Amino acid sequence: MPAVNLKTLAKEFNYAMPQTSKSYLKLVGEKPAETAIKAENFSAWFGENCVLSGVTTQIAKGRITCIVGPSGSGKSTFLRSINRINDSVPRYKMHGSLSVEGLDLDKKTSSLTQLRAQVGMVFQKPCVFPRSIKENVLFGLRGHKISRTEKDQIVEQSLKSAALWNEVHLRLDQSATTLSLGQQQRLCIARALAVKPKILLLDEPTASVDPVSGRSIESLILKLKHDYTIIMVTHDIRQTKRIADDIMFFCSGALIECGTNEFMFSKECSEQSRLYLDEAFCEC
Amino acid sequence: MISRSTQNTIFTGLTCAAFFICTGLLCGLIITIIFKGLPALSLSFLFSPAQDFGASGGILYQILGTLLMVIVAAIFVVPIALGSAIYSSEYLRSHRKKRILELSLLALNGVPSITFGLFGLILFVNILGTGISWMVGSIILAIMMVPTTTLSTLQSMQSLPMTYRENGYALGFNRSQVIRYIVIPQGLQGLVTGLLIGLARAIGETAPIMFIATAFSGVTVPISVVEPVSTLPTHILSLTQQATNPDALKNAWGASLVLIILVFIISLSAFYARSKLKNLSQRV
Ligand SMILES: Nc1ncnc2c1ncn2[C@@H]1O[C@H](COP(=O)(O)OP(=O)(O)OP(=O)(O)O)[C@@H](O)[C@H]1O
Ligand SMILES: [Mg+2]
Numbered sequence: 001m002p003a004v005n006l007k008t009l010a011k012e013f014n015y016a017m018p019q020t021s022k023s024y025l026k027l028v029g030e031k032p033a034e035t036a037i038k039a040e041n042f043s044a045w046f047g048e049n050c051v052l053s054g055v056t057t058q059i060a061k062g063r064i065t066c067i068v069g070p071s072g073s074g075k076s077t078f079l080r081s082i083n084r085i086n087d088s089v090p091r092y093k094m095h096g097s098l099s100v101e102g103l104d105l106d107k108k109t110s111s112l113t114q115l116r117a118q119v120g121m122v123f124q125k126p127c128v129f130p131r132s133i134k135e136n137v138l139f140g141l142r143g144h145k146i147s148r149t150e151k152d153q154i155v156e157q158s159l160k161s162a163a164l165w166n167e168v169h170l171r172l173d174q175s176a177t178t179l180s181l182g183q184q185q186r187l188c189i190a191r192a193l194a195v196k197p198k199i200l201l202l203d204e205p206t207a208s209v210d211p212v213s214g215r216s217i218e219s220l221i222l223k224l225k226h227d228y229t230i231i232m233v234t235h236d237i238r239q240t241k242r243i244a245d246d247i248m249f250f251c252s253g254a255l256i257e258c259g260t261n262e263f264m265f266s267k268e269c270s271e272q273s274r275l276y277l278d279e280a281f282c283e284c
Numbered sequence: 285m286i287s288r289s290t291q292n293t294i295f296t297g298l299t300c301a302a303f304f305i306c307t308g309l310l311c312g313l314i315i316t317i318i319f320k321g322l323p324a325l326s327l328s329f330l331f332s333p334a335q336d337f338g339a340s341g342g343i344l345y346q347i348l349g350t351l352l353m354v355i356v357a358a359i360f361v362v363p364i365a366l367g368s369a370i371y372s373s374e375y376l377r378s379h380r381k382k383r384i385l386e387l388s389l390l391a392l393n394g395v396p397s398i399t400f401g402l403f404g405l406i407l408f409v410n411i412l413g414t415g416i417s418w419m420v421g422s423i424i425l426a427i428m429m430v431p432t433t434t435l436s437t438l439q440s441m442q443s444l445p446m447t448y449r450e451n452g453y454a455l456g457f458n459r460s461q462v463i464r465y466i467v468i469p470q471g472l473q474g475l476v477t478g479l480l481i482g483l484a485r486a487i488g489e490t491a492p493i494m495f496i497a498t499a500f501s502g503v504t505v506p507i508s509v510v511e512p513v514s515t516l517p518t519h520i521l522s523l524t525q526q527a528t529n530p531d532a533l534k535n536a537w538g539a540s541l542v543l544i545i546l547v548f549i550i551s552l553s554a555f556y557a558r559s560k561l562k563n564l565s566q567r568v
Contacts, residue, residue: 085450121454127447140455142465
């Protein structure tokens with residue numbers, strides 16, 4: 001059944017749950033040892049517009065999961081739902097459960113800050129604060145009591161793991177807005193790393209940078225994989241093929257299919273995913 | 285029909301005339317005050333107390349009284365303006381309520397200043413029995429400054445793109461931290477600009493403080509909050525009422541010049557503050 005009908009369904013039931021997931025959940029290959037994120041029948045609305053319907057999935061720890069799908073299919077919404085950034089958007093509603101590192105907000109056992117401390121996020125458009133590079137890296141640690149030497153250590157470590165240290169270590173006190181867009185994006189990654197999250201959400205991290213910076217961000221992501229669970233939205237199919245361990249394919253607010261890289265690029269996957277991944281085109 | 289180039293010439297001429305009328309009036313006014321006021325101006329005029337109802341001596345206590353009243357007024361305004369701007373921009377969700385707040389501030393801004401004076405006279409002096417007190421004057425001036433300050437703070441807070449707040453939340457801040465670290469620094473520029481514009485207006489106000497806060501002669505530095513002071517505008521008023529005395533008139537021009545210089549300094553600081561505390565959004 002096409003996802004469009006799910007939306008009308010949701011409307012008819014007065015925003016009640018749409019029927020259980022229509023996504024054919026196929027986790028192929030060896031079962032991942034641990035799950036970082038678990039979504040069960042997760043749906044989301046902006047006003048009356050159902051943008052995610054009945055997403056059920058698990059995201060494995062310590063792997064790179066790429067979220068692909070046509071524009072407007074709800075990829076960003078799903079990503080932003082993970083660390084509850086959408087909660088402050090007016091008229092946003094959600095239903096179903098979404099637990100992160102075992103923390104489930106709906107069960108009221110854990111707090112929003114607790115959850116967000118586990119999750120770092122880098123947005124599609126780099127957004128640096130009009131302060132020095134150093135202050136930007138430390139921005140998420142404001143309000144913590146940290147000694148000066150410790151701060152310097154954190155700055156160096158974060159910038160090094162974001163592959164930016166060599167370019168900026170001589171100008172840490174300059175305004176971050178003087179950096180190039182690709183550098184700003186990596187600075188945002190460094191800023192997210194400085195608060196030591198377990199999960200890193202990246203919304204099209206290479207979309208607003210040139211191919212070379214894009215490549216350096218890519219290799220950075222591959223390096224970070226050893227310490228973080230990475231979930232990343234991308235429009236670049238080739239990039240997905242290069243770096244993804246798992247792939248989730250969204251269309252019209254539904255999770256059509258998810259599976260390992262090999263599976264999704266093989267002949268076994270569904271018609272829709274194959275069409276999209278082969279030709280970056282789909283009619284669903 | 286007039287030809288297009290003639291039309292153009294006429295239009296240019298008219299705008300040019302409007303420009304010269306506008307600047308000409310301002311220059312004429314300033315030049316007159318400088319010419320008439322300069323002879324009265326001297327160090328001893330600035331730093332000695334008035335004698336003989338102002339016809340001789342200086343304006344020391346008038347300057348001090350003016351500064352005391354507006355500075356205390358500014359201290360009252362800052363928390364109120366900042367608080368209501370934060371509440372409206374960060375906590376109020378409904379557009380109608382925001383609109384109501386804005387409209388009532390605009391309405392408050394349009395109330396004639398003499399009305400505030402009467403209000404202060406009835407509420408503080410008559411009902412609460414404070415007597416003539418500079419503190420009451422400061423409160424009334426503060427009420428008059430609240431609209432401009434709040435509106436301009438609000439405007440600069442609302443011009444901050446949502447992504448900055450979202451980046452703050454993504455770093456694990458709660459709402460009050462987002463407000464403290466991201467929204468207030470942004471609002472500061474509007475706050476300072478609005479405050480200084482309000483101050484420039486309040487410093488020249490005579491009507492609202494005439495009955496409630498000032499005495500025309502015989503005051504020095506107040507030692508309690510329920511004493512009157514003398515201010516430059518009310519001093520000028522009393523001097524011009526003795527217009528038959530050439531000495532009094534000369535000092536009136538001198539005091540006017542000092543007042544204009546004070547307004548000018550405040551306006552210049554507003555410009556300076558505006559350029560220094562640039563918008564976060566503008567720097568990106
Ligand atoms: N703040 C919002 N208010 C209302 N509708 C929204 C809001 N944000 C997103 N939407 C809607 O939700 C749907 C999914 O948007 P989303 O941003 O998740 O798409 P996406 O898959 O990330 O697309 P893209 O690839 O273009 O970034 C879209 O139809 C969009 O119009
Ligand atoms: Mg998106």
